[in-house]
Amino acid sequence: MSMDELKRRLGQVSDLHAAAALMSWDQETLMPQEAARVRGLQIATLEGLAHELFTDARIAGLLEAAGEPQDAADAAILRVTRRDYAKATRLPTEFVEEVARARNEAHHAWLHARQHSDFAAFAPHLEKMLDLARRQADFLGYDEHPYDALLNEYEPEMRASQVEPVFADLRDRTLPLLRQIVAAGDAADYSVLIRPFPPEAQKAFAWRVAGEAFGLKPEFARQDESAHPFQTNFSRSDLRITTRVEDYWPACLFGTWHETGHAMYERGISERWERTPVSRGASLGVHESQSRMFENLLARSRPFWEKYFPLLAEVAPEVTAGLDAETLYRTVNRVQPSLIRVEADEVTYNFHIMLRFELELALLEGHLKVQELPEAWNAKMQEYLGLTPPNDALGVLQDIHWSAGLIGYFPTYTLGNLLSVQLLEAAKRDRAVAEGIERAEYGPLLAWLVGNVHQYGRSLTPAQITEQATGRGLTADPYVAYLHEKYAGIYGLKARG
Structure with missing residues (x-):
C-alpha cells in the first residue's frame, strides 16, 4: 500500500526533525557552553538527513501512486505533503545544512553580542543570515517580492x-x-x-x-x-x-x-x-x-x-x-x-x-x-x-x-x-x-x-x-x-x- 509506505517515511522524517528540535531545546536550556560548535554540526546533520529523506525520489513516486484517497485524513496528508515536497525539492541539501550551521553560529554570536551590547560582533553573522534568506527566496521563487517567499514559510498565502x-x-x-x-x-x-x-x-x-x-x-x-x-x-x-x-x-x-x-x-x-x-x-x-x-x-x-x-x-x-x-x-x-x-x-x-x-x-x-x-x-x-x-x-x-x-x-x-x-x-x-x-x-x-x-x-x-x-x-x-x-x-x- 503506497499510502502506508508514505506514512512510514513521513514518520521517519518527523522523527529526525524531532531529534534536531530536542537538541536545539537542550542547547537553549541545559547544554554546556563549550558544546556549541559540535552541537551545530550535529543539528545540521539531522536536518540534512531529514531533507534528503523527504526530497528522495521515492517520496515523489509514493505521492503519485497514492492518487486521491477517499479517507479525508489521508487526503489532507497528501495535500499538505505535496505542497511541502514541491517547496523542499527546490532547496538543495547542501543549502539546508549550510543554513543549520550558520544559524547555530549566529545564535551564539547573538548571545554574546546582546550580553555585551556589541552589534559589530553580530553584524557579520546577520549579513550571512540575510544572504541565506535572499538565496532561499530565489530557490523558492516569488512573483512580487522576495519577502513573500520568506513570509509564506510562516504564513501561507500571505504577501x-x-x-x-x-x-x-x-x-x-x-x-x-x-x-x-x-x-x-x-x-x-x-x-x-x-x-x-x-x-x-x-x-x-x-x-x-x-x-x-x-x-x-x-x-x-x-x-x-x-x-x-x-x-x-x-x-x-x-x-x-x-x-x-x-x-x-x-x-x-x-x-x-x-x-x-x-x-x-x-x-x-x-x-x-x-x-x-x-x-x-x-x-x-x-x-x-x-x-x-x-x-x-x-x-x-x-x-x-x-x-x-x-x-x-x-x-x-x-x-x-x-x-x-x-x-x-x-x-x-x-x-x-x-x-x-x-x-x-x-x-x-x-x-x-x-x-x-x-x-x-x-x-x-x-x-x-x-x-x-x-x-x-x-x-x-x-x-x-x-x-x-x-x-x-x-x-x-x-x-x-x-x-x-x-x-x-x-x-x-x-x-x-x-x-x-x-x-x-x-x-x-x-x-x-x-x-x-x-x-x-x-x-x-x-x-x-x-x-x-x-x-x-x-x-x-x-x-x-x-x-x-x-x-x-x-x-x-x-x-x-x-x-x-x-x-x-x-x-x-x-x-x-
Whole structure:
C-alpha cells in the first residue's frame, strides 16, 4: 500500500526533525557552553538527513501512486505533503545544512553580542543570515517580492503587499488611542511590577496557573529557563516551554502563559496527524492567536485576577501588599511606550512589529545596510514610540529571530493579535464559553478551540480556519474595538463616537 509506505517515511522524517528540535531545546536550556560548535554540526546533520529523506525520489513516486484517497485524513496528508515536497525539492541539501550551521553560529554570536551590547560582533553573522534568506527566496521563487517567499514559510498565502495596508490601517486607528492614554497619565502605581518576587516563586506560580487555568499538565509538558522564551514540542505528548525571570515579574508570568497558549495548540492537534506534515499549527499567525489570547485576552482580564489574586497573595504577599484584584488588573494592563517587544503592552506591541517588518523589507531590498541597522532601528523607535534605546542590547539586539534566520516571521505576531480577538468573539457566541470566561474557567473555551481551530493542524489553511470558525475573513475591526473599549475603561477615556 503506497499510502502506508508514505506514512512510514513521513514518520521517519518527523522523527529526525524531532531529534534536531530536542537538541536545539537542550542547547537553549541545559547544554554546556563549550558544546556549541559540535552541537551545530550535529543539528545540521539531522536536518540534512531529514531533507534528503523527504526530497528522495521515492517520496515523489509514493505521492503519485497514492492518487486521491477517499479517507479525508489521508487526503489532507497528501495535500499538505505535496505542497511541502514541491517547496523542499527546490532547496538543495547542501543549502539546508549550510543554513543549520550558520544559524547555530549566529545564535551564539547573538548571545554574546546582546550580553555585551556589541552589534559589530553580530553584524557579520546577520549579513550571512540575510544572504541565506535572499538565496532561499530565489530557490523558492516569488512573483512580487522576495519577502513573500520568506513570509509564506510562516504564513501561507500571505504577501508583503497584503501586510502593508493592514499595518497602515492598524497604525492609523490605534496611534491616536496610544496618545490619549499617554496624556491621561497613570492608572495605578506601577512600582508594584518590580516589587520583590523570588525567582522560584515566580516560576512556580506561573506554572501552577498554566495547569489550573489553561490545562498544561506535567504529564505531557515541562518548563525551563532560556535567554528568550519559546515553545517547542516533539509530539503532542511532549511539550516544552521556557520562560525567563527578571525583577520585572510580569515577564516571567505572562511569558509562561504566552508559551502555554502555543503548547495547548500543539496539544489539541488531532492524533490522526501524528508524525506527518499535518501535525503542526496552520500558520504562525494562527499559533500566535492562541498565545496572545492566553497571555492577554484571558490572563490580563478582570475575571482572571479576581480568581487568581488570592493565590498570588498567598505565594507572593510582598507583591500584593495593600492591593486588591481590581488594582492589580489595572496595574498589569499598564500602557506605556517601552523598549522591549516581549514586555510591550497590547496597545504599543504592534508598533514593535511594524518597525521590524519595515526594516526587514529595507534590508532585503538593499536600501538599508546591516551596519546602518542600529541607527535605523533607533530612528523608527523614536518615530513610533518616542523612545531611543540607550544601547543596542535594549534595541536592535533584543530579539532572537534574526540570529535564527527567521526573516519574514515578525508580521505573524500582529496577524495573531487580530485573529485572537476575532476567534474569542466567535467562541463567546457559545453561552457555556462566555459564562466560563466570566468566571475565569476556561475548559469550555479550550474545548471550543480544539474543535474549531486546534484539531485541524495544517489540514486547513489559515484563511479556511478563520472563515469556518468566525464566519468571515481576517479583519482588524474586532481587535481595534477591543483595545478602545478595554483601555477607555482602565484610563477613563471618552468612548469613541
